Amino acid sequence: MSVVAMKPTAKAALWMLLALSQFMLMAVAGRELTASLAISQILFVRSLIGLVIIVGILHWRGSWSSVHRGQLGWHGLRNSCHFIAQFGWFYGLAMIPLAEVFAIEFTVPVWTGILAVLCLGERMTLPRLSSIVLGLLGMLIILRPGFEQIAGPAWVVLGSAVFFGITHTTTRKLTADNSAIAIVFFMVLVQAILSSIPAAIQWQQPSPLAWFWLVVVALSALLAHWSMATALSHADLGVVIPMDFLRLPLIALVGYWFYQESIDLFLLFGAGLMLLGNVYNIRAETKRIA
Incomplete structure (x- = not known):
């Protein structure tokens, strides 16, 4: 492959490295914040900062016309699930x-694939079925039910992965008629509203260090998703998603060094099975579309 042909892939790799660094930074910031602040307060401040940034971008670009009020019910469903x-x-x-949080989160494609078949009428192909089976097997290896007592928080994270799957499924529905920035605008708006009352009830004055981490959470979340979207503009899913x-x-x-x-090893092996299933499915989908 020529150097010229490699340039888009190299760009995608660099953008994905930026996205990965931001996802990890967001996780560390979240770990630091949950030690002193309520989760509802973290989500409220994160959404509020994101809303200010998105409104600023919309005003600067003069693109408020892209934010229309159609499909408000779908926006409400998507962002309520995303909030949970x-x-x-x-x-x-x-x-x-x-x-362990990140490994369980990797079951999201499994739930998305199942929901896309059940709710959007997408076809259950052999690669998609293989991805789902390997994803579920990887999850069982990580959690090892019957061999170890599964911690309550692990069940909560698994439940959040299911709700992320609902979020991705409804996003597919919304992208047909809504721009990416419109979807993000309604996301931060709805989540700011949902988190406002519990945040007000549980509000504690953040320390200067906590304010720093709150800003890090908000900015890293926006930058991570923007970087991943940019990476996908330079290379296809078969290149970008395995890097994730x-x-x-x-x-x-990071957990080993800092915490x-x-x-x-069971976690790494289970996640490896998830990776195998997802790479197989993505490459098959890429060939089918091509």
């Missing part, structure tokens, strides 16, 4: 090893 999913994710960050699985070994190292968390 994020709540469970942050709860997991506070209670179980970072690598580097989050697991990288966050395992003295052990690295579980």
